Amino acid sequence: MKEIKGGITAAKGFKAASTAAGIKYQGRTDMAMVYSEKTCVSAGTFTSNVVKAACVQWDMDIVNANKPIQAVVINSGIANACTGKEGFDACEATAKGVEKALSIPYDSVAVASTGVIGMQLPVDKLVAGVEAMAPKLDDSIEAGTDASKAIMTTDTVNKEIAVEFEIGGKTVTLGGMSKGSGMIHPNMCTMLAFLGTDIDIEKSLLQEAVSEVVADSFNMITVDGDTSTNDTLICMANGLAGNPKISSKGADFDTFKEALKFVCTDLAKRMAADGEGASKLFEAKVVNAKSVADAKTLSRAIVGSNLSKAAIFGCDANFGRFLCAMGYSGADFDQNDVELFFESVNGRLQVFDKGTPIVFDEDEALKIMKADAVTVFVDMHEGDAEATAWGCDLTYDYVKINADYRS
Numbered sequence: 001m002k003e004i005k006g007g008i009t010a011a012k013g014f015k016a017a018s019t020a021a022g023i024k025y026q027g028r029t030d031m032a033m034v035y036s037e038k039t040c041v042s043a044g045t046f047t048s049n050v051v052k053a054a055c056v057q058w059d060m061d062i063v064n065a066n067k068p069i070q071a072v073v074i075n076s077g078i079a080n081a082c083t084g085k086e087g088f089d090a091c092e093a094t095a096k097g098v099e100k101a102l103s104i105p106y107d108s109v110a111v112a113s114t115g116v117i118g119m120q121l122p123v124d125k126l127v128a129g130v131e132a133m134a135p136k137l138d139d140s141i142e143a144g145t146d147a148s149k150a151i152m153t154t155d156t157v158n159k160e161i162a163v164e165f166e167i168g169g170k171t172v173t174l175g176g177m178s179k180g181s182g183m184i185h186p187n188m189c190t191m192l193a194f195l196g197t198d199i200d201i202e203k204s205l206l207q208e209a210v211s212e213v214v215a216d217s218f219n220m221i222t223v224d225g226d227t228s229t230n231d232t233l234i235c236m237a238n239g240l241a242g243n244p245k246i247s248s249k250g251a252d253f254d255t256f257k258e259a260l261k262f263v264c265t266d267l268a269k270r271m272a273a274d275g276e277g278a279s280k281l282f283e284a285k286v287v288n289a290k291s292v293a294d295a296k297t298l299s300r301a302i303v304g305s306n307l308s309k310a311a312i313f314g315c316d317a318n319f320g321r322f323l324c325a326m327g328y329s330g331a332d333f334d335q336n337d338v339e340l341f342f343e344s345v346n347g348r349l350q351v352f353d354k355g356t357p358i359v360f361d362e363d364e365a366l367k368i369m370k371a372d373a374v375t376v377f378v379d380m381h382e383g384d385a386e387a388t389a390w391g392c393d394l395t396y397d398y399v400k401i402n403a404d405y406r407s
Contacts, residue, residue, distance in 0.1 A: 001259050007160025009144030010175035012198040012240040013037040015137040018150035021129030023122065024077025024115060031129040032074045032147035033098075034194055035137050039068035039108060040236035043207035045214045047231035053117075054080050054087030056232055058095075059110045066203060069236055070108040071098050072194055073130060074151045076179070080113040080121050081229040090121040097127040101134035112192050112232050114153055114179060148177035151192060154401055155181040159270040165259045167252045168244040172199045174256075176263050180271040185222045185304070193218065193233040193267060199256060200239035201246040209257045210235050217264035220296065220389045222304045223275035224398070235260075272303075272390035273373070277397030281373040282312045284322075287386040288379050294331040295380075295387035301329035302376055303391030312374055313393035317342055317365035319351045322376050339379040344371035354381070 009016050013036050021031040044063040046056050062069060073094050080087045095109035113121070137143070148158040162175035180191035214233060239245070246252050273281040284302035289295035302308055305325035311318045319340050326333070336355035341348055346368045351360050368374070 001163050001165040001262065004162050004164050004173070006141040006162045007144040007148055007175045007177045008034055008194060008196050009139050009141065010162030011173040011196045013238045014175070014196040015139045016143045016147040017133035017136040017138065018146045019129050019132040019136070021075070021125045021132070023075050023125055029146065029150035030076045031133065032150040033071060033130070033133040033137065034147065034196065035071045035102065036196065036236060036238045038238040038240060039070045040238045041201070041203040041206055042069040042234055042236050043203070043210040044232065044234045045211060047228055049227050049229050049231070051082065051229045053113060053230045054083055054091050055111045055113045056230060058088065058091040059112065059232055059234065062107060062110055063234070068108050069110055069234070070104045071102065072110040072112065072234060073098060074112045074114070074192065074194070075121070075126065075129070076151050076153050077115040078113060078119045078121050079115045079117045079230050081117040083118070083120055086120055090123050090126060093123045094126045094130060097130035101130055110234055112230070114151065114192055114230055117229060144175065144177065151177070151179045153179065153181065154276050155179050155274055157274055159267055159274070161263055161266050163259050163263060165255055167199065167241070167246070167255055170241050170243040172241040172243055172256070173197065174199070174259050174263055176267060178267040178271060181223070181274050181276045185225045185227045191228055191231060195233070195235040195263065197235070197237045198239065198241040199237050199246070200241065200243050201237050201256065205246055205249070205253060206235060206237055209253070209260055213257060213261045213264050217261060217268045220300065220387065221268045221272040222300060222389070222391045223272065225304055269390050272392055275392035276401045277395040278392035279313065279395055280371070280393050282309060282391045282393055283373065283375040283388060284378070285375055285386070285388045286378045286380060288381050288383055289385045289387070290333070290380070290383040292385045292387060294333070295385045296389070297329045297331045298326050298378065299387045299389035301325045302378070303389045306394055309391065309394035312369065313395050315366050315369035317349070317351055317360070317362070317369060319357070323352065326378070333380055333382060337381040339381065341377040342368050343375040343377050344368045344373060346371050
């Protein structure tokens with residue numbers, strides 16, 4: 001497997017376009033479209049929030065009914081959540097606009113939205129945006145990159161990646177893009193993520209791979225503890241690579257899943273690092289725990305603690321905050337078994353040793369924690385399970401961004 005340039009348009013048969021539709025933002029692109037020349041089998045994961053946006057309900061209906069997907073339309077600025085029947089009608093109008101523009105069934109069109117909750121979408125602008133994008137669909141790297149930028153809200157950078165790997169003597173490509181900076185505490189995946197691959201695979205196996213990979217990638221990030229109403233990940237596979245179809249588990253399935261995990265983990269970490277107001281990536285790695293469930297619970301508690309996040313921002317090696325978060329996480333462990341370290345490209349420092357604090361060099365700790373990415377490494381000494389979670393520091397700018405988000 002190797003990483004290549006580009007994102008969603010890297011795989012054979014995928015095209016993208018974007019436009020400035022004026023949904024909420026003025027003077028910037030705010031709509032994107034992804035289209036496959038051939039219909040795709042799809043897999044998806046969606047928010048566990050009981051309050052689900054209209055677009056989430058629309059997409060769940062398509063994915064769960066095993067309907068083919070051929071296009072996705074995404075808007076930024078307005079989330080189309082808590083919008084009642086009018087919100088669902090906006091989804092249908094968008095999809096029917098694609099049906100008219102591209103001559104594909106409207107129920108093969110997924111839709112997604114991100115932005116302010118509780119505002120109605122301007123349907124006329126959505127349809128006009130679709131009409132503007134349809135003739136601009138292109139398979140270039142630039143078209144995919146522009147689409148990844150159009151779906152941003154408070155993100156400071158776009159997020160995309162693509163990889164190539166071989167199955168049955170055929171080169172297979174997987175590309176993707178995501179957005180997410182705030183309201184990130186997934187119980188499925190992330191704010192929005194879209195993956196396109198030219199692999200030939202059974203839908204049930206695609207869904208199994210996506211569900212398993214999401215659990216260890218997007219579900220292991222947090223920015224602010226808020227699970228969005230709009231969380232959506234859709235993976236589309238059009239089969240144009242010409243590989244022997246993956247219809248059972250085995251080496252080919254494992255190869256695909258490895259590539260999928262690489263892509264999803266990369267996108268997830270980029271989102272965590274780009275958390276609203278963030279200045280650094282905050283990673284927690286827990287090893288030798290009693291179970292994978294405990295390791296996940298502990299690592300997520302560490303990166304999710306506001307006190308821990310503030311300590312990372314202040315470059316304060318206050319290990320008690322991290323141990324405290326572990327203690328209330330719900331995982332059962334003996335603090336007298338725990339070792340805790342701080343790590344970064346600038347070095348590694350142990351600060352806690354099986355129930356006892358270690359006298360450490362504060363200047364060395366400061367140097368380690370000033371890096372752009374800081375890891376809290378915890379050895380539980382109680383089993384052989386491990387997990388890694390990602391988050392970001394908590395800065396003054398987080399409050400500033402969210403205090404006036406609607407304006």
